[in-house]
Amino acid sequence: MNLVKKKIYIFISIVCAVFSAYSNAIGMSAFRIYLDQDNPQTDFIIYNHNTLPQECQLKLRHYAFDDAGKMTEYKGEEPLANSAESWVRFSPRKFTLTPQNNQTVKFVMRRKARSEAAEYRSYVSVDCGVEIKSDDDSKKEMISIAPKLVHNLPIIVRTGKLEATLNISNVNIKDGNVYFRLNRTGNRSVYGDVQLIEKSTGDVISEQKTLSLYTETSHSDFHLNLRNKNPADLILRFTENKAFGGTLIAEKDL
Template sequence: MSFANFKLNYIFNRLIMFILLAVSTSSFAVSLGTYRIYLDRQHRDYDFIISNRDPVPQNCKLNLTHYNMDKNGTPQLVEGDVLPDNSAVNLLRYSPRNFSIDPQGRQTVRFRMRNQSGVEKKEYRSYLEVNCQMVEDKTEIIDGKLNSQVAGISLTPQLVHQVPIIVRPFNLDIQVEITDINVDLNNDTVTFAVKRSGERSIFFDIELINKNNNTRIALKKNGKIYPENNEKVLTLRAKGIPSEDLLIRLTEDKRTGGDLILEKSVK
């Protein structure tokens, strides 16, 4: 490669890195205190925190939207004005819904589960849409006068966050099992299915454990199976540990109303 081509490649790569950094910085100016909101009869209130890490203010607007899960657990947007049967809209109160956050500031949005008569015994779910925009003051003063060509406020679009809201007005049953275990010696992996049945979703971490010393070999966090789905297939790397020494451990996230711990030997 010639020096000229090397220099051009270097400049091009630096430019790409700068663009990616700029996109990343703008997309994550607003950070959220959690990736899931959960309410039930024992946890009727929830404080959801939105932080502004930018050096400029953010104007934020909150809405509720809905997604259904297809057979693979992929969310599909529910369009139109008709609410899905499992919508949590009528079971929620929350405020504020429109606000500004100062630079390096934060805003608390308070959620509360409402009492509703005649509610069907099942799990309800909506999604909180968090849409924030940077507020940039474009006002310019020239010789003590306002320059009307650039006067005003500019709103720069940001990443729209979607946060699932899980509402359980009743105690709901669930059954979970680990099954269909397959060991792939060539790829040094263990593949298995987490199967769910019952009335509610489950959110969990899954570990591969060395039974000889109870040490963790592999970990996958934030697993989830919603009521629309029956199973989730997972693969973990065994890292050379013999399959007869391996244990799969599922631990439910206590922050979502469950305390299941399930273990299954690989062999």
């Protein structure tokens, strides 16, 4: 192997090793943050599973959704009407996460007098990373890379009593899958899991977890694999996650 190829090989090997090592370096206690008048504050924990310190920064970002649930990043100068930014405060926003340690970030809902019942949403961007320096045997070359995996977690703030309904429609069985539509109405989002369940045993055949339909979205399409089961023996069920402000259940026979 000539010297140039050897150097390229060493560089690629280092990059692959670093990204493999740090892709799972950061762990989090939740992938959604929820606040309302009964739950005005919550703790969110970030873990460093690696052996090097992580420099972390948290900030709010915003995304918009269309009627069918398509997500796009919002880049406008004025905040979105449903932004949660003025409704929440959190700290710390910037910190060093030492190896094999964790950091608790506290989120608190701001109190506002005479506020109307509504749902607000932003995204907490969790940006953590380290700088790795590696030298070759001659110690004449240095490689500096900063692998990062940015997580964007929705933060939902609800003021007052809000309602939503959900139903399942457009069921179609094709190529070993069941295709269907979740339909949402009301003034709040829904968040939960959809499962394909065997009627006789109650066993879960397949599922999609942590699905969200936000207030801009009236419907969204999904599919699940039948796992070679007879469709007549199965039922579709969507169950809202009670920990995030909902108790809806929607069912549909295939």
